[in-house]
Amino acid sequence: DVLHVTSCSSGRITRALLADVVGHGQGAAEAAQALRALMGRSVDILDQSKLVRTLNDGFAELQERGRFASAIVASFFRPTEALTICNAGHPPPLHYCAARQEWCLLKPDSATDPQRRFSNLPLGLFGSVEYELQQMTLGEGDLVLLYTDGVIEAADEQDTQYGTERLLELFEDYVPESIDEIVPRVLSSLQLWVGTAPLDDDVTLMVLGRNELKSSLRDEA
Numbered sequence: 001d002v003l004h005v006t007s008c009s010s011g012r013i014t015r016a017l018l019a020d021v022v023g024h025g026q027g028a029a030e031a032a033q034a035l036r037a038l039m040g041r042s043v044d045i046l047d048q049s050k051l052v053r054t055l056n057d058g059f060a061e062l063q064e065r066g067r068f069a070s071a072i073v074a075s076f077f078r079p080t081e082a083l084t085i086c087n088a089g090h091p092p093p094l095h096y097c098a099a100r101q102e103w104c105l106l107k108p109d110s111a112t113d114p115q116r117r118f119s120n121l122p123l124g125l126f127g128s129v130e131y132e133l134q135q136m137t138l139g140e141g142d143l144v145l146l147y148t149d150g151v152i153e154a155a156d157e158q159d160t161q162y163g164t165e166r167l168l169e170l171f172e173d174y175v176p177e178s179i180d181e182i183v184p185r186v187l188s189s190l191q192l193w194v195g196t197a198p199l200d201d202d203v204t205l206m207v208l209g210r211n212e213l214k215s216s217l218r219d220e221a
Contacts, residue, residue: 001148001204002032002069006043012078015043015051018206019071019123020090020148031067035059035123048075052086052123052131059124068124072146074208076138081210083138086131089122091149091164094171098141103171105164106144108132144208145182150201154190157197162190179209 002019017039021031038058045051052073059069070090076083085093085106092105108120121129138144147167154162170189176182183205190203 001150001202002035002039002071003204003206004036004039006040008043013046014076014078015039016074016146016206016208017071018090018146018148018204019069020150020202020204021069022067022122027067031059031069035069035071048073048084048086048133049131051075052088053129056088056123056129056131057127060127068122070122070149074144074146076208076210081137081139083136083144083208085134085136085144087120087134088129088131089120091147091152093147094145094168095136096141096143096145096171096176097139098143099139101175103168103174105168106134108134138208138210140210142210143176143179143182145186146206146208147186148202148204150199150203151186151190151205153201154194154199154203155197156193157195162193166193179207182207 002017002021004017005015007014019032019035021028021035035055038055042051042054045054055071055073071088072090072093073086073088074083087093087106087108092107094103095106096103120131152162152164152167167186170185186205187203
């Protein structure tokens with residue numbers, strides 16, 4: 001798994017990458033390092049679509065045939081409090097809207113549109129892939145939970161997977177008092193689910209929230 005957070009020098013743009021490279025061992029570790037390096041070199045690309053296309057094309061060129069990674073790339077633009085999310089074949093994030101006290105899954109339109117089944121593919125499968133963006137305002141108290149498929153594919157002793165719907169049910173009617181509550185809540189639920197069964201994959205989670213800092217559109221004199 002790859003977890004990478006960057007911020008521009010002015011503090012206006014913060015970006016987060018959560019990716020899951022297929023496979024295990026040294027080859028997967030080297031691919032993860034390559035993806036993290038690509039993200040670091042691409043931090044100054046302002047356009048989110050171009051950023052993800054650059055990551056995809058660069059990763060495809062670097063990796064051996066069959067090596068790819070599902071990923072979520074999120075960009076927060078502080079002056080407008082806009083959060084832009086691109087999902088490259090990754091499990092859908094959970095969004096908590098504080099104003100409505102509701103949790104929902106953030107699924108791209110292509111997830112239910114058969115005409116767009118070749119968009120939003122994992123990074124590195126093919127070059128020139130179309131990636132759609134989801135844009136929203138990250139309000140005060142709002143949270144976005146990113147996670148790898150090690151969470152939803154965790155199986156109990158009967159080999160039944162935890163699943164996305166069970167993860168959503170875990171947060172139904174739940175009003176968080178702190179961002180620090182989210183990850184322990186998921187991990188405790190997973191531990192109860194798998195019991196004595198071992199986890200077959202890495203489990204990585206990231207919670208995005210807005211702090212109270214402000215930033216102007218332009219540098220102040």
